[in-house]
Amino acid sequence: MGLSSTDGAQLCVFDLRRGQQEGQELDKILFFHPTDCPILLQLSVIGLCEGIITFTRIFSPEDDCEVIESDRHSHVFYQAETDIWMVLVVEKTKDSESTLRCAALQGILKESHSLFTMFHGPIRSLLDRKPSAELARGHLHTFITDYLSDFTVGKKLQLPTYRDSLKERGTVQMLTVSREVALEVQSLATVLGSCLGNVACQSIVLFEDLLVSTTLSPDDTLNLYTYAILRLTPRALSNANSWSYLRKGVYVNAGSTSSSSNGAATAERPLQREKLSKGKDGFVAAEFATTEVRGAVPLTPILWFQQAEERMYLCVYQHKSLTILLLIPASSLINGEEGIAHVKRHLLENASENIVMVEQKLARGWGGENAYHVGGYRYLLVDPDRKISRASPPGKVTTLSKDSLLALNRLREEMDLEKSRAKRSDPTRDKDFEVCIRAKNNAWVIAKITRGRELYMALEKGGETLLYASTAVEKFSNRYCEGAFSTD
Amino acid sequence: MDPGPNPTPDDKGLAALSLRAPAALPPDFAAVPEIEDEEEEEDDDEGYFTAASRGGSSSTAAWKEEMEGLEEEEEEEDGPPSPSSSGYAGERGSSLASSAAGGAGIEEPDHHDVDAPQPHGPGAEDWARDKKHADEDDASASWRKRKKHFFILSNSGKPIYSRYGDEHKLAGFSATLQAIVSFVENSADHIKFVRAGKHQIVFLVKGPIYLVCISCTEESYEGLRGQLELMYGQMLLILTKSVNRCFEKNPKFDMAPLLGGTDAVFLSLIRAFSWNPATFLHAYTCLPLAQATRRAASAVLQDIADSGVLFALLMCEHKVISLVGAQKATLHPDDILLLANFILSSESFRTSESFSPICLPRYNPMAFLYAYVHFFDENTYLTLLTTRPDAFYDLKDSRARIQDVLLKANVLLEVQRSLHENALRVEDVPVELSSQSTSLPAQSSQGNSQSLSSEMAIGGPAGLWHFIYKSIYLDQYVSSEFASPIRNPKQQKRLYKAYQKFYASMHDKASGPHRTQFRRDEDYVLFCWITQDFELYAAFNPLADKTQAIKICNRVCQWIRDLENEIFVYGESTLAWQYHHCWGDI
Known part of the structure; x- marks a missing residue:
């Protein structure tokens, strides 16, 4: 206070x-x-x-x-x-x-x-x-x-x-791919996994700011995904605006507030943006003048994995809009820098073809920033168990009036309380909720939780009646959520 | 106020009852399916304990242990004093009176048979003045586990009131609360609430008085804050706001003795928070009566009001029969609630005619009025309010005149009949608009009970379980009887809590009021509709069909409009809305 x-x-x-x-x-x-x-x-x-x-x-x-x-x-x-x-x-x-x-x-x-x-x-x-x-x-x-x-x-x-009420921090946003592309991605992941020879490497693949594939648990995926969006994807590196909830406004150098800018400390600043850049070889590296292992980001062994409780090196490769995060178990890399160089070489030799192919296919099918816009709807879909969300593009959400956003924010707050209440009373069972509110500006704000999955929505051009709003949700659910929120 | 009499043998009987192991409870209990999920819901953990601890007033440690062991089970069975709707609850009338008098659920032995009439036993007259759980303090595990605490303290940290435990023993705790509030106040800010899991601590600062509620009942902040406002209003009703001056003169002023003997009033108000919708709707409810009968009552009250009485109120329990104000004076629904609570929870008013200074906090928080109160029978009473401290004998005469007219016009008989018969039952909601009933359902319920969807035959059409209709213009509400799926007091209490939350959600400060809301969870489908004229809150079976439910809500509104002459009070009092709408903070 x-x-x-x-x-x-x-x-x-x-x-x-x-x-x-x-x-x-x-x-x-x-x-x-x-x-x-x-x-x-x-x-x-x-x-x-x-x-x-x-x-x-x-x-x-x-x-x-x-x-x-x-x-x-x-x-x-x-x-x-x-x-x-x-x-x-x-x-x-x-x-x-x-x-x-x-x-x-x-x-x-x-x-x-x-x-x-x-x-x-x-x-x-x-x-x-x-x-x-x-x-x-x-x-x-x-x-x-x-x-x-x-x-x-x-x-x-x-x-x-309240203006961010159609965003959900702590979730990953996924790219939906066709079956054919999914197979390509799958084979890329397999190649990546074998980069170290007999020890399997974990990997995460992103296209633009969206997740394409992961071999990690949801928690670890979320952490790495978050880091990638914040600092590693092409948009993060070029400091361009992102549509992700993770990056806001214009980046301002935080260096001035830092008191310990000596080499050793700097080397351990994985979020220090200005030190990260993409090299000619396609690998993202930190430009630190230290004696630590070079070529991995950041330099010291990092990534304390909650699931595996294992330390990993992170190797980041970028091709156009595609970003690949390769995780190399620290225990399997005895000779540090040399080992990393070996892995990199292996990656370039064996995976280049797959990478180019996957990037091409994804880029061809990519609908751009507004790919997941659904006309007439402003929505947020969350799957808390898998830590995944999908939402209307921020540019579209800003067209909502203040009243609608305030009503939605309040509704979300109520739902947060209901969720934690349900969790306390019986953590093993999902409780379903459905709320449709016609706000004073006549917009419909809607929350629906079904089998643990959540849908939040604002419809400003909805009709007069509750039934209209319900039908709109039903249509959306059938069309975009495989019926997850449909009544039958 | 009467001093607390000693426990009676009947109370001891209750104590024994309440100590039975759960397995020994009547079979009805086991038959109630919700019970297992219910424990979170309950806040009124008064009933058994109070009865019990009063029964064996020298409660021992062993006692406490047993109590703790039994707490959950016991609480589950505890119900509101009047579990019926706004009521038409003739069958609960007498037990309501006794609970108000007892203040703490002494009537509960009949909890498992809520429909049974509850005769006034000696226990009912014996109203709880001795402190509830006085042996508890903040160090006791049982005290910490209470589901809803209310505290009033002064800004120097002196305890004024606590729902549980002895105020004096809570001085240290009170000082902590004061420290929290003051810490924030010192930085020119005001603390509103703290939340930790299911616990919420809500603060309300009123000048030198701090009010705090600590609850794990999962009610909304707005709801709990409204309850603290009413607690403060109840305190002003007894003392007026001029008590602030005592604090100006002496910041360490000890206010608790001024409220001595009024525990029952606060306990009864706290109970009302879980059964009386007036506590969150800010509206009052009327006893349904034929227009002519009510007119007769209003006419004679009007005569009296013209001769120097500020307000004349004829009430039956918490329901208004007629209400008249002099010239432009109008009564706020909260004042009616607090006044009725005060009168009904103080046994002395029932035993003789009384003349007592009271303050109507919404009318004028600074000044005392004088209330002449007389009970015509066990639940119908007249209240005449005046500004003249010497008006007792005049008012006594007025009362005699009123009584004469009421008797001649058979009003009191009609009131008793209405209490027993004139319930709005969801089963009576007309299905076809052509079969509108234009008189009270008790006389016309035949032929209406066919429901829209027969598979939801339990309750009203389309699975309607209950509704509340509030006329915004009149500041009055009416609510239905509970349908059979929510017959037991615990379920009713839970529904009220759901309504409270729903109300808070509809009336959100930043984004509300909303126009419509449909909400479905595992317990209910709730539907709310707010227009310029009315607010409708309806509860349906959780599986209810949306389209049908909407239809039925429309029917209910139409039905209420058809009945409005009998279920609402019209007349001078309708001016009340003007006053209501310009009201600010006390």
Whole structure:
């Protein structure tokens, strides 16, 4: 709760196991954005958060505190690891412009933490390694600062609001391919898998900003996909606008806020955009002057896999709009740089043909940015189990009126609560919901959850009647969702 | 207020009953299918415990252990005092009265047989003044597990009211709440709520008074905040807002003694949150009566109002029979709710005619009015409100005149008859528009019960289970009886909670009010329709067909319009909307 904050938003990470003695509260703080925020204010924010966490545990020992809502601020909580909390504080403006959705903001915290873990491992293990917290603080500082740069517009953080209610953070967007192309992709994945000889390599293939194939689990796919969209795809590298929910606004160099720009630290900044570029050989590499393994991105062994708990090197190859992420188990690569070079060579020799073929076929069938636009509908489809979503292109969503978006945002918030309620009462069973609202501007806003899959929709040119709206949903479901949301 | 009498032998009987193992419960319980899923729903964990702890008022640790063990099962059976609709619930009338008096579910032994008339036993007269679970405090596991806490405290952290536990023992807890609120207030901000899993902590700051609700009932923030507003209103009704001055003079002022003896009033209000739609609709409901009968009552009230009474109200339980205001004075529905709650939860009003200072927070939160209250029978009572502290004998005379007229015109008899007969039943919703009934259903229900789809024959046509219709212009609502699929109090309570959420969703501040909403989940199909004139909330079988449901909603609206002369009060009171719509914060 700011004394006064100029930034409009604050993000902090703190560890409740630290700084338990009076006068040592500062030791709790592992990260605070903005970094120039006065210490007293930082302590005040964290003091309130800790107080509320402790207080809610009196009544709710099992469930974490999620949000403090006040007239002028929202504090959104996420317990990233046991006793390690991330809190995002958002200042509200007087108009409804800052109307937000708690789960969407929580999504940012979750995303930044899982990306962090992918590169640096759990925060707790960094703290264990260096109890002074120097290591954890250093990594968090560079990493989250780089991560937040994607939200920075001017000097302010621009976080998701009600205008983003047809987006779902923490999901992968897929490219739909024909059967014929799917077979090509399949064979490409097989070739990629054998790049290391007898040890299988995992891979992810993207076309533009969409996922084409993956051999990884949904969680790991999501993390790598997110990273690729943020930094590795051709659009990310050229810093062009993306239609993905992941990239907003114009990128602003976050370097100025970074205090530790020495070589060693830089080498461990996988989100530092300006160091990444595509080389002549088609491989994306980081230009760091270090002695570490070259040619992989980033240079140090990375990617702490949640599923496999294995460290991997990441090798990124790009051909036109196609981006290939190849994962090489660190354990199988004894001679570092040389090994990477070998894998690269192998890839170019054996997979080039497939790559060109797949790219050609995908490019031919590619409908462009508005490929998934459905006339008359503004929609978001989410499959939370598979962590996949598809949505109307952002350019189309912006045509919706403010009233429709506000109504949709509120409806999503209600659904978030219903979902978590259903999960608490019986996590093994999906609960179905259907809500159709005719808002005051006569738009229909619709939410439907069927067998765990979610559909959100706004129809501004819908007819007068509820039946019209229902028919529209039915048609959409039959045509674009294989009937997943149809009544029969 | 009466001091709390000692537990009676009957109470001890209740205590024994409530301690039975679940297996020993009557078979009806086991037959209720929802029970297993229900525990989240329940907030009124009063009934058995209160009855029990009062029965054995020296509750021991062993007691508590057993209570904790039984809590879930026990709570499931607990029901609202009047589980019926807005009501026409003649059969529950007497038990409502007794619960209001007992304040805490003393009537519950008949919970498994809600339709059975509940005679006034000695237990009913004995109203709970001794503190509920006074042995609990924030260190007790049982206290922490309560599903819905309400606290009132001062801005210096002094406890004023707590639903559970002894306020004095909660001083430390109260100070924590104060610290949270003040911390945020100090940075020129105001805390609204905190959410952790299914728990929600809602704050309301009213000058030097802080109100807090801690609940895991999954009600909406807006709903809980509205309940805190009513708690504050109830407090003002007893004390007026001039109590703020005491805090100006002495910030450490201890307000709790001023509310001494009013626990039953607050407990009864808290119970109302789970059965009385007036608490979220901000409208009142009327007892259905033939137009001529109501006119007779209104005429005599009007005469009295012309002779210096500010408001004259004739009510039957929570339902208005007639209501008249002097000149342009109008009563806000919330004031009616709080006033009726105050009167019905205080046993002393029933036993003799009373003259008591009260404040109508929406009318004028700063000043006391004086209420002359007289019960004509066990549930029909007259309230005359005046600004004159010396008007008792005048009002007593007025009452005699009114009583005369009411008796001569058979109004009181008609009221009793209406209580037992004039229910709006979903089964009576006319299927064919041509067969519209234009008189009360009790007289014309034959021949209407054919339903649109016979496969949903349980309940009304098209699977209609219940509806609430609110006339925006009149500030009045009417609701149907519950259809058989939601006969038990627990299911009814759950439906009310669903309605509350639905209401909050329709009236969202940023994007609402919406025009229509259709919502289907595993429990219901809910349908809402808001126009300039009315709001309709209807609950159907979860498998109900959309097209049919819409048709039936139209029928219901038409049906209500046909009946409006008998189910709504017209007259001076219809001016109320003007006042209602210019209302701001208290």
